[in-house]
Amino acid sequence: MGEALRWLLRRCVSLIGVLLLVTLGTSALLELLPGNKAVAILGTSATPEAIKIVEKNLNLDRPFIVRYGIWTERAAQGDLGIGRDGELVSASLKQRIPTSLELMVSAQLLAIALAVGGAIYATKRAGRRADRTLSTAAFGMVALPQFVLGLLFVIYLAGKWKLFPLLTHPTFFSDPIGHLRSIALPVMTLAVPLAGIYYRILRTDLGATMQADFITRARASGLSERRILFNHALRPSSLSLLSVVGLNTAAVLGGAVIVENLFAVPGLGRLLLESVAKRDLVKVQGAVLAIALIYVVVNLFVDVLLQLLDPRVRAATSGSVS
Amino acid sequence: MSPQRTWLKGWGVSGTIAWAWIALIVVAAVAARHLPIDPIRQHLSDALAAPSWSHWFGTNSRGIDIFSLVVDGARTSMIVGIGAILIGLTGGATIGLIAGYFRGWLDRSMLIALDAAAAFPAFAAAVAAVLFWGKSVRNVTLVLGILTIPLFARVMRANTLQYVERDFVRASRMIGAKHRRVLLRELLPNVAVPVLSYSLVGVGLIIAAEGGLSFFGAGVPDSVTTWGQVIASGRSQAERAPHVVLLPALVIFLTILALNKISELVIVRWVSGGVPMPKQKRRSAPDEPSVVLDRPTPSPTARPITDDPEVAVQVEDLHVWLHSPFGVVRAVNGVDLELRRGQMLALVGESGSGKTMLARSLLGLVPTPPLVPDLPGRVLFDGMDLLSWGSKSLQNVRGRKIAMVFQDPMTQLDPVMRVGAQIAEPAMVHLGLSRTLAMRRAVDLLAEVGVPDPERRVRAYAHELSGGLRQRVAIAIALAAEPQVLIADEPTSALDVTVQAQLLDLLQTLRDDRGLSVLFITHDLGVVASRADEVAVMYAGRIVERGTTADVFADPRHPYTRALLGAMPRIDNRSHQRLNTIVGTPPVLLFEQAGCAFAPRCTVAVELCTQRRPMLQAETLLHYVRGANAHDSACWLAHNEVSAVESPVSASD
Ligand code: SF4
Numbered sequence: 001m002g003e004a005l006r007w008l009l010r011r012c013v014s015l016i017g018v019l020l021l022v023t024l025g026t027s028a029l030l031e032l033l034p035g036n037k038a039v040a041i042l043g044t045s046a047t048p049e050a051i052k053i054v055e056k057n058l059n060l061d062r063p064f065i066v067r068y069g070i071w072t073e074r075a076a077q078g079d080l081g082i083g084r085d086g087e088l089v090s091a092s093l094k095q096r097i098p099t100s101l102e103l104m105v106s107a108q109l110l111a112i113a114l115a116v117g118g119a120i121y122a123t124k125r126a127g128r129r130a131d132r133t134l135s136t137a138a139f140g141m142v143a144l145p146q147f148v149l150g151l152l153f154v155i156y157l158a159g160k161w162k163l164f165p166l167l168t169h170p171t172f173f174s175d176p177i178g179h180l181r182s183i184a185l186p187v188m189t190l191a192v193p194l195a196g197i198y199y200r201i202l203r204t205d206l207g208a209t210m211q212a213d214f215i216t217r218a219r220a221s222g223l224s225e226r227r228i229l230f231n232h233a234l235r236p237s238s239l240s241l242l243s244v245v246g247l248n249t250a251a252v253l254g255g256a257v258i259v260e261n262l263f264a265v266p267g268l269g270r271l272l273l274e275s276v277a278k279r280d281l282v283k284v285q286g287a288v289l290a291i292a293l294i295y296v297v298v299n300l301f302v303d304v305l306l307q308l309l310d311p312r313v314r315a316a317t318s319g320s321v322s
Numbered sequence: 323m324s325p326q327r328t329w330l331k332g333w334g335v336s337g338t339i340a341w342a343w344i345a346l347i348v349v350a351a352v353a354a355r356h357l358p359i360d361p362i363r364q365h366l367s368d369a370l371a372a373p374s375w376s377h378w379f380g381t382n383s384r385g386i387d388i389f390s391l392v393v394d395g396a397r398t399s400m401i402v403g404i405g406a407i408l409i410g411l412t413g414g415a416t417i418g419l420i421a422g423y424f425r426g427w428l429d430r431s432m433l434i435a436l437d438a439a440a441a442f443p444a445f446a447a448a449v450a451a452v453l454f455w456g457k458s459v460r461n462v463t464l465v466l467g468i469l470t471i472p473l474f475a476r477v478m479r480a481n482t483l484q485y486v487e488r489d490f491v492r493a494s495r496m497i498g499a500k501h502r503r504v505l506l507r508e509l510l511p512n513v514a515v516p517v518l519s520y521s522l523v524g525v526g527l528i529i530a531a532e533g534g535l536s537f538f539g540a541g542v543p544d545s546v547t548t549w550g551q552v553i554a555s556g557r558s559q560a561e562r563a564p565h566v567v568l569l570p571a572l573v574i575f576l577t578i579l580a581l582n583k584i585s586e587l588v589i590v591r592w593v594s595g596g597v598p599m600p601k602q603k604r605r606s607a608p609d610e611p612s613v614v615l616d617r618p619t620p621s622p623t624a625r626p627i628t629d630d631p632e633v634a635v636q637v638e639d640l641h642v643w644l645h646s647p648f649g650v651v652r653a654v655n656g657v658d659l660e661l662r663r664g665q666m667l668a669l670v671g672e673s674g675s676g677k678t679m680l681a682r683s684l685l686g687l688v689p690t691p692p693l694v695p696d697l698p699g700r701v702l703f704d705g706m707d708l709l710s711w712g713s714k715s716l717q718n719v720r721g722r723k724i725a726m727v728f729q730d731p732m733t734q735l736d737p738v739m740r741v742g743a744q745i746a747e748p749a750m751v752h753l754g755l756s757r758t759l760a761m762r763r764a765v766d767l768l769a770e771v772g773v774p775d776p777e778r779r780v781r782a783y784a785h786e787l788s789g790g791l792r793q794r795v796a797i798a799i800a801l802a803a804e805p806q807v808l809i810a811d812e813p814t815s816a817l818d819v820t821v822q823a824q825l826l827d828l829l830q831t832l833r834d835d836r837g838l839s840v841l842f843i844t845h846d847l848g849v850v851a852s853r854a855d856e857v858a859v860m861y862a863g864r865i866v867e868r869g870t871t872a873d874v875f876a877d878p879r880h881p882y883t884r885a886l887l888g889a890m891p892r893i894d895n896r897s898h899q900r901l902n903t904i905v906g907t908p909p910v911l912l913f914e915q916a917g918c919a920f921a922p923r924c925t926v927a928v929e930l931c932t933q934r935r936p937m938l939q940a941e942t943l944l945h946y947v948r949g950a951n952a953h954d955s956a957c958w959l960a961h962n963e964v965s966a967v968e969s970p971v972s973a974s975d
Pocket of ligand 1: 922927931
């Protein structure tokens with residue numbers, strides 16, 4: 001177990017590196033934005049004194065790297081600063097994160113479920129009509145831009161056919177069904193292209209695995225095709241799918257801006273864009289940190305899962321000898 | 323066939339349509355200014371008109387013809403798409419190539435940077451950047467291009483890593499070629515195709531992303547038209563007049579679809595070396611002339627099913643033909659074999675002789691798409707013809723009656739399942755044992771096949787065991803459901819000599835203790851010399867010599883068998899060393915040979931050999947007279963017809 005712990009520790013260190021790199025990058029980008037920040041906040045009519053005070057408060061008079069150091073130190077203690085509207089950044093994040101997480105996790109799970117179900121169904125019928133139809137469908141799902149898909153859902157499912165509400169967002173506890181209906185469209189919009197990507201990855205890997213020697217060996221042992229697929233083929237085939245799911249975390253969270261905008265969902269992506277538009281740099285930094293943090297946690301989880309699923313990775317990373 | 327026809331065939335119907343669509347878009351992008359379209363004039367009385375003859379895609383809220391807008395928008399959409407990809411490709415490919423080639427700390431730090439890039443909300447950043455730096459075609463292209471760099475770096479790195487370990491790259495590195503030279507001359511050409519194919523997908527991604535930007539008012543300026551912008555600006559009227567959105571969306575969709583399709587086909591064609599993959603038979607159309615034309619005729623000697631208790635498996639006139647991109651491969655052409663109960667029969671031949679296909683077809687393990695169905699032949703077991711069985715019914719024979727061990731000790735074991743569970747599985751499935759009982763059985767079996775410390779090894783994974791142990795595990799799996807017959811397909815070829823000998827001893831023990839009938843397949847006549855009861859030598863899909871091991875070794879009839887024996891290192895005769903490695907290669911089995919298949923390599927061939935094929939038959943009178951042993955061979959010289967007439971002088975005598 002000592003090896004496993006050490007591995008986990010190493011992984012955590014590199015993920016903290018990722019966090020630092022992301023926030024540093026964001027700071028640098030914000031630094032590059034044109035114009036005086038204090039002026040941007042106060043407007044051009046601000047007095048020089050007022051500008052001085054704002055600059056002092058935001059440490060704008062210190063060098064960039066020092067400012068980043070101060071921010072990191074405070075962030076490590078949970079203090080993400082105060083936004084321009086006087087709200088604690090951590091407080092507004094606390095409001096948005098659950099919504100975003102729910103959206104992201106539901107979309108990912110739906111996409112994975114569709115992909116796994118479809119890929120198994122198609123692999124059983126390899127080369128036949130159902131397999132070809134599904135692969136064409138997946139091709140189409142990948143080629144549909146998210147804003148187009150979302151717009152179609154808005155026009156038809158919500159607008160013309162009134163199957164789903166657009167503007168109401170009851171909480172799960174007050175109205176479970178209403179809540180699920182209200183997140184159905186955004187979740188579907190996010191999930192459809194993902195499902196297409198995941199399906200193609202899993203179908204390809206399953207196809208390759210089914211050609212492997214150990215599958216022929218399993219057949220030679222007289223195991224049923226069903227058993228071979230579920231007991232032997234699925235697990236080694238799901239590895240690359242799993243890593244891609246992890247890699248997509250941030251893209252789904254950040255890319256949800258389109259969906260959040262279309263369906264008026266108050267999530268992290270929207271917070272990010274609103275803050276950008278208001279030049280609320282402290283909040284931007286906070287939202288980016290939140291997204292990166294979720295990404296890091298999800299990927300740690302994925303890494304652990306990969307280890308459990310594939311003993312070869314386990315051996316390679318822990319350097320165990322037998 | 324004209325070059326155009328082959329080209330068309332290579333890309334298939336969907337590929338051709340995809341190319342045509344992209345060509346259309348490119349024409350629109352290049353020549354929009356010269357086409358009879360009018361993306362400016364407002365027909366205010368005609369606002370939000372549905373598609374009609376005069377307005378193919380209808381009009382928008384200002385009465386502008388949407389078709390004209392879409393044609394006009396192709397230009398900027400394509401410029402942004404291609405421009406951004408060029409930026410991403412140049413930057414990302416350089417980074418990925420260098421990281422993958424030099425590896426080490428460079429690669430490690432790049433991996434963390436890539437991770438950071440993936441954790442970064444890129445799309446929101448793009449919106450922010452365009453809003454702050456100003457809406458212009460240049461800024462949109464630049465921002466999207468920069469954000470694409472990590473994607474390309476990832477793809478390029480993965481592809482480069484595949485090649486740096488290949489021989490040709492290592493060789494040129496070893497010779498001391500300059501890094502720049504290796505990178506540009508050796509690596510780049512090999513990774514170029516997959517990465518370029520990925521950039522086609524990338525163009526589609528960018529076109530979609532640009533649309534997303536327009537959605538937030540962070541796209542190109544209003545004076546310029548792009549597809550995304552046409553859709554975004556129609557958003558508020560979409561419910562009243564869906565055509566404002568639907569038709570431009572369809573154009574984007576089809577374009578991305580076409581790009582993805584072409585990208586996929588580029589890879590497929592590249593992987594298959596430019597040869598179009600053989601179309602898997604769609605509906606069962608009777609359009610396979612090569613197969614229909616010359617099926618083998620069933621051998622007239624086919625006997626009625628006999629139930630000889632001495633015979634475990636009887637193979638009669640077996641044919642195995644396979645579809646390949648180059649035509650039908652005749653892997654097995656009328657083989658007769660008899661595996662006697664409790665005996666070991668060695669099937670010997672070079673790779674490509676068809677012995678593996680023969681073994682696999684006994685259990686129906688050759689998948690039907692390549693396998694040509696309904697050829698003559700029978701595999702008799704327990705008085706039944708296994709070849710006539712479907713794969714469902716065969717499941718009760720596989721593992722339970724006839725089990726199989728394969729060549730590669732590593733790949734035939736499930737890499738992510740403990741070996742104990744793999745041994746227990748057939749026992750649970752076929753014998754109905756509980757998991758606990760089956761696991762106990764697994765331990766016993768491991769002990770029986772000579773794995774030391776079986777209690778601990780049941781919990782091991784394949785990669786934790788040595789090659790020899792893995793092969794023992796594979797044998798344990800095969801024995802799990804108490805089969806009567808074991809087919810061992812070159813189980814020792816990948817192992818070193820001592821381990822080979824140990825495994826053969828094990829098989830011998832199993833034969834003797836369990837009364838197991840073993841079909842042992844090998845390319846090495848030497849390993850079977852002292853162990854097999856009978857030997858069958860296979861060449862070009864046919865048995866060329868067959869008899870008891872003692873007889874065949876004492877008096878090999880067929881020149882091929884003699885050559886195999888000659889190629890064997892001998893301990894008893896030092897001066898003899900490794901002589902006679904057989905010159906030439908076994909024939910490609912795409913065509914039916916007229917004469918003896920061995921003739922081109924045979925040192926003693928006579929004229930008749932290339933004209934008529936010698937049958938596998940027993941001794942001639944001559945041998946009896948000489949008092950030689952009695953066994954079958956397929957060589958004209960072994961039959962007295964020729965040897966009596968024109969005895970050729972063999973060079974070695
Ligand atoms: S038949 Fe002729 S060619 Fe064939 S093995 Fe005998 S001698 Fe050689």
